[in-house]
Amino acid sequence: MRWSQTLVPTLKEVPADAEVPSHRLMLRAGLVRQVMAGAYTYLPLGWRAVRKAAEIVREEMEAAGAAELHFPAMSPIELWERSGRREAFGNVLLNFAFPRGDRKVHVALGPTHEEPITDLIKQSIASYKQLPLTLFQIQTKFRNEERPRFGVLRTSEFLMKDAYSFGTDIEQLNASYDAMYAAYCRIFERCGIPYLAVEAESGPIGGDASHEFMIPAENGEDSVVHCEASGYAANLERAETGRTAPQIVVPDDVPPMDAVATPGVSTIEAVCAALGVQPEQTLKTLLYTADAGTDEERTVAVVVRGDHDANEGKIRRAIGAATLSMADEATVRRVTGAPVGFAGPVGLEGVTLLADHDAVTVQPSVVGANSADAHRTNVCCGRDWTVETTHDLRDARAGDPDPKGGGPMKVVRGIEVGHVFKLGTKYSDALGAEYLGEDQKRRSVVMGCYGIGINRIVAGAIETSHDDRGIIWPKAIAPYQCHIIPLDIKDEEVMSLAQRFHDELEAAGVDCLLDDRKERPGVKFADADLIGLPTRITIGKRGLTEGVVEVKRRTDADPEKIAPDAAVARVRELLA
Amino acid sequence: MRWSQTLVPTLKEVPADAEVPSHRLMLRAGLVRQVMAGAYTYLPLGWRAVRKAAEIVREEMEAAGAAELHFPAMSPIELWERSGRREAFGNVLLNFAFPRGDRKVHVALGPTHEEPITDLIKQSIASYKQLPLTLFQIQTKFRNEERPRFGVLRTSEFLMKDAYSFGTDIEQLNASYDAMYAAYCRIFERCGIPYLAVEAESGPIGGDASHEFMIPAENGEDSVVHCEASGYAANLERAETGRTAPQIVVPDDVPPMDAVATPGVSTIEAVCAALGVQPEQTLKTLLYTADAGTDEERTVAVVVRGDHDANEGKIRRAIGAATLSMADEATVRRVTGAPVGFAGPVGLEGVTLLADHDAVTVQPSVVGANSADAHRTNVCCGRDWTVETTHDLRDARAGDPDPKGGGPMKVVRGIEVGHVFKLGTKYSDALGAEYLGEDQKRRSVVMGCYGIGINRIVAGAIETSHDDRGIIWPKAIAPYQCHIIPLDIKDEEVMSLAQRFHDELEAAGVDCLLDDRKERPGVKFADADLIGLPTRITIGKRGLTEGVVEVKRRTDADPEKIAPDAAVARVRELLA
Incomplete structure (x- = not known):
């Protein structure tokens, strides 16, 4: 892709209202623009990264045996009343009535899709023979965030992969849950982002067992209690401590109360x-x-x-x-x-x-x-008041002993990027999704739900991988894998070589951004660092007279000078 | 994909409320389910067809030099007030206010995105050097259809490819328009659907030159005036006739008025x-x-x-x-x-x-x-009242002479699946999107807009390609290209051969649906015809004792019996 054919409005200045690095860099590198508080447009580079992340998610969902479908965003408000979530979500649930003929139609815009999919399963599944089944979609979700913030990390409209499993019993649920958990680990590994799988409360969505997938990041909204030695990780609400009941000792020298x-x-x-x-x-x-x-x-x-x-x-x-x-x-x-x-x-x-x-x-x-x-x-306890024993009743803190016997725990900040839940029968009970068992008895379908914030993969990658010059993309979700910079766009040899590199790399499956702007080298280099594609080829008139072009990774301090005919192979090697 | 791992709830009965063949077949073949009037869920088979059509659209947009981005569905109502379209759309524009803190936020859900993208260009484009530029997205659109009908052909929420071109002048607009027009022809050809490019009024969206792309179909909502001999095609609002001014002759024998x-x-x-x-x-x-x-x-x-x-x-x-x-x-x-x-x-x-x-x-x-x-x-005209000349002032009718000199014209029904518009400066004037020309003067950006209804490609394909047993998919957008039917799922040889065919075909890029249900052959064959994948392999215990499996196209009356080892190559040949 030539720069002139796409829209990459890089900014030199740091936007004043951007609080976190990912937000600043996504604005500066021309990945996103705000349409209104909590709603962002993904410009071509940002959208390519989102699409690459979405495609990795899709591939791993399919590999885990899930089938993709697609719900409308709108669904009747009655569904949300029957599940009790109209009230539970409160203002977060965007809902409105509109006129159709002489009636009013009242809809909710799905913040997730438990209700519509449970209703679908109720209509479509009759027998235990049709279970287990895992369905997913990659779809825009809507939530009224009272305080949208952190750029694209918390918005009112976002792209989510939401999956739902349906089984006859807890064993089928556990198998589906484990398959999703494993798929999530593969997804985040493939996307090249660090993550922790964190034990979590299930919260208002219901159910009783869940894990959050967190990207450790200084500016994360969530607190994760973590022991590197044992691998134990849990969110603050859930984290146990390894503390045990102390002996209650009344000091001798305390005056009466x-x-x-x-x-x-x-x-x-x-x-x-x-x-x-x-x-x-x-x-x-x-x-x-x-x-x-x-x-x-x-x-x-x-x-x-x-x-x-x-x-x-x-x-x-x-x-x-x-x-x-x-x-x-x-x-x-x-x-x-x-x-x-x-x-x-x-x-x-x-x-x-x-x-x-x-x-x-x-x-x-x-x-x-x-x-x-x-x-x-x-x-004094034991003198002025007594208890038979004591319990772990408080939030964990840094320094607390690990419940798994590791060392003292740390509290780190994290960005939640995924969540897996064992829902049980909360929604199938509420909405009447039943199956006929082998014993001819009707039972509620046992459900799990599994979400990933696709936009958060991208923002989280930037939040954890950048330097003072710009983004450092993981290869798998970089908008393009190679940045080609012809320094003199009026020189025919320079430009035709740039185009040749572009075409040969694209043919080899390496997507390229060719900066064909009439700009000074300093501007092009600064923008290349800011955008942060994994590899770069620079082609200059002077270099060509010496028989060389320059190749470097985003993370290399200095470029290698190599013969033009070796450049494509070298870039492919660096990306391998 | 195994049938048991996906959701294909085929129906034997014809749904009572489905008016048109595509709607009936999409429900019966388990492609879609209605969530509410005007909103459908695409089940796994339906969604695969939509995604394949979307991918063809994406590839051809990129080949035509357009870059993909993604707007939020929500945008501030003020944008639509400034362009005058809040009023022009009326009830069709879904919009609502919701509380955020102590304020109300009033948003519209985009029925198209001229306003937000013009605002983006206003922020991002400064100079003629950055033009021309064509941007597109594949995104969910919202419209309050007063009478949602014809199944997925007219819904309140649908997937649209909307592209917008930005240029300095009418020449750049014309070049972008022509590139989009050519891309549309390639898209519909690749999707395997019949189409007519039809001259059209631009309607309330504004502008002065446009074409609609129509799928000729009995149940289409639109009327197209068409001459096969000359190739002339126009919608009813726009169609000229080849009629000329007649001589005005007053008959001798008419009594006074x-x-x-x-x-x-x-x-x-x-x-x-x-x-x-x-x-x-x-x-x-x-x-x-x-x-x-x-x-x-x-x-x-x-x-x-x-x-x-x-x-x-x-x-x-x-x-x-x-x-x-x-x-x-x-x-x-x-x-x-x-x-x-x-x-x-x-x-x-x-x-x-x-x-x-x-x-x-x-x-x-x-x-x-x-x-x-x-x-x-x-x-009598010429006696009791007079005019100097006459004009073409009425809607064209079947039998009218063709303005291009072909034969008498027909009026056919069509489904609008795409639309290209020359917008001019309607939106850039209203929203202030200007560029600085080479002469240092500021001018409004000259725009075009180009839409394709992705869901309509799928419904249109079904509407024009089916028989009384079910859908006959065009190869390029069929949910899967091959349907594999093992007749006895308890027979190990049958099932392992079915799985082998599946794996070999998938490895060769032919996606397969393997019907592993415990159902009678008649049920499986009827469902295969209903779903209508382009090719089918049937594997039976009896056939295997004779050393054969059966291969057929959806359109073949009878299957070929061939050796199992030849089946994969034969399916690939039939799909080539």
């Missing part, structure tokens, strides 16, 4: 400031309602160190609850006898009391007094 | 019924306002035969008007002295009077009397 007046002081920060202590010397006592609305409804008090974050998933699992939510103010008043902000473990009755491992090692501690505007100091 | 009372009789049908004449014995006189709101505003009366349809484009061109609209009731009363429905050419003053060629040969005729509830009979 004391009550202090703390009028209006109801946060850890305020308590620390008022009493001159550090957060790690305090405990916070959080009140939850478990299994609300069921026969099992109960109030749970959770004690964690003042500087720690309680983890609701861990609390839920520790008490075997299906749901957990913060207790309302009335419950807090009833249980503690005080407004919110003054709960403490001492003398707390009528609740299930749980403590995090680290909470019982703060001896003595400052805690709420279960009385308005008051705290207690010199509180 | 007469006035008859026709109370409440204001349509041609009613006049004919009341007076016992045929429509072709009457004339209708239509009143228009030309160039409304300008200094040139004037009233035009047009006389056509009672059974003919006046053609506004022809009238506009005959009088050199920029705009033309039906005169309002006040104007009709002022000019004729009567309410609407009683205009006639006799004694009509203060208007530009035009007559169609055929109008002056109705001698005598019945006409309106320019008086309420009255008509005139025995009216």
Whole structure:
């Protein structure tokens, strides 16, 4: 492709509003332009990279036995009401009504496609003989992002590969899940991007087992807890720690506990400031309602160190609850006898009391007094309040021991690029997708769902592979594999050689960008570094009189001078 | 691909609500399923056909020097207000506002992308040196079809290739237009669908020169006027006729004209019924306002035969008007002295009077009397009213002479599958897309736009190529090229041979569907005919004992029996 036939509007200046390297570089290299907040046009170079990534995804999905189909973006809002996700998505679900004849048609633009595909399976699948089955699409998704940001990493419209597996039972689900997991690893390896497969909560999409695929990146939105030694990786919501229940030791020299007046002081920060202590010397006592609305409804008090974050998933699992939510103010008043902000473990009755491992090692501690505007100091667990055992109830932190027995864990930032879920029967139950078993009984189809953000592969690759001059593309998703720079476009020998290189490389399957602009060499070189294609051939009049052209990789400091007839073979070698 | 790994829900019954063959067959062969009125899911077989058609389009666009990019579907409503198309599209433009933080964001879902791409060019192109340039995308478009119908032929969401050319002047536009026109011919030829390139009005999209590419099909929505001998083809709005101005001859034996009372009789049908004449014995006189709101505003009366349809484009061109609209009731009363429905050419003053060629040969005729509830009979042109000359002012009809001198023309039905337009500067003027010329002057970029409905290629192919058993796919866009049918899936020899054929053909670039279902031969054969892949191999236990398998094309009545080792080569030969 000649530069003059495509649109590559490179920018010298760094765009002011671009926060992260991938955003800055995608704008500067002419890969994307913003149409409105959260919506970007992919210009020819950017779109080639997206298409190459999409094609790798497609090939690996097919190799894993999945068949491609394509849903419309629009579907009736009723489908989303039946699954409960109209409410769960809230404002994120773009939906609108429009007139058709004398009626109104109300549609949602799919943020994912569980509902329409479950409805399709309900219509199309009758028997266990037709299962298992995995279907996928590569399609534009819509989500109203309240704060679109990070360039193309978080937008209201994006290209997603979404796959869905359908099976008769958990064994078929597990087999499909494992096949998708393995395909994801191959995809990210082929795309040349670093990734971590991270244990994850399934979140509002439902289900109970999932992994996120993360690109480690400084500017990632997500936190990943990771141990290189053991390979353990989990997102912050999910990460276990290798901490164990400590022995509860009451120090000899702690005076009896004391009550202090703390009028209006109801946060850890305020308590620390008022009493001159550090957060790690305090405990916070959080009140939850478990299994609300069921026969099992109960109030749970959770004690964690003042500087720690309680983890609701861990609390839920520790008490075997299906749901957990913060207790309302009335419950807090009833249980503690005080407004919110003054709960403490001492003398707390009528609740299930749980403590995090680290909470019982703060001896003595400052805690709420279960009385308005008051705290207690010199509180000791085992003396002033007791628990039988302790649990892992807080978010993991850097330095925590690895649950798999590796070394201390790190917390790294990551960009989520893929996600695999075991959905179970959440959607097939809601929408009535059943199959007839060999025993002639009807059962709900057991589902999994598997997403990849195609645009995020591209942005993530740039986020993790660039230098101060520009992008350094992985070969497999580079918009072109070779950048051909004729320095003097009016010289016939230079231009015909450039065209010959172009044609020979293209014939050999190496796609090329030929910079036929009338620009100074410095401009062309700077743009070539900015765009960052893996290899470059430079052809100059002076070089040709010496019988050489220059070949280099984007990552090489200096070019090799070689005979023109050897250039094509050399480029192919460098790309091999 | 094994049937058991994909989703091909064929139907034995003809769906009740499917009006046209392509719709019936696409449902029955399991290519599509409706999600809601005007929105279809493409199931795996249907989507493969769409993707193959899209890939042919992409290759030919690139071969014609166009570069691919990708816009979001959403764009700010303001862009569409600036171009005037929010109003022009009316309800067809799907648009909605949604909350983001404390603001509302109002977007349109692109029915085409002139506005966003013109805005992009405005930002990205500065100089004549960057032109000409042709950009395209293959992207989902949205339109609120008031009456979605004909299955996937007219839907609210569809896959479109839209290309846009940008040039400095009309010469560059013409060159881009010609390149796109030639690419379209190659695309439809490669896809294996019959087509006509048809002269067309440009319609509400603007501009002044365009061609539609039509698939001739009985159930097409459009009418095409066509002469096979000369190759002339035009849509009904545009089609000229080879008719010339006749000599106006007043017959000797016509009595003087007469006035008859026709109370409440204001349509041609009613006049004919009341007076016992045929429509072709009457004339209708239509009143228009030309160039409304300008200094040139004037009233035009047009006389056509009672059974003919006046053609506004022809009238506009005959009088050199920029705009033309039906005169309002006040104007009709002022000019004729009567309410609407009683205009006639006799004694009509203060208007530009035009007559169609055929109008002056109705001698005598019945006409309106320019008086309420009255008509005139025995009216003769050249005696009772006069015109200097006559014009081609009506829609063409079957049997009309060809303007290029061929034989009598036919009117055939067609499905519009592509459209090329010379837009000129309509959008670049409205949105300010200018370039700096060599003479340092700023001018509006000169644009063309070029669309292809990808889904329509597929539906059109089926509409024109099927028999009573099912689809007959053109090779290039068939979902798979070969259908492999093992008759006894429990026989190891049969199944391993089927798999071997599959693998060898796939390795040779022939994609295959292997029907591994446990079904009777009759069911498999009927489904194979219904799905209509170009070639089929049938493998049976009995045949193998005789040392043969069966190979046939979809269009062959009977299969050939050949040795298994010759089957792959034979299929490749049949597809060559």
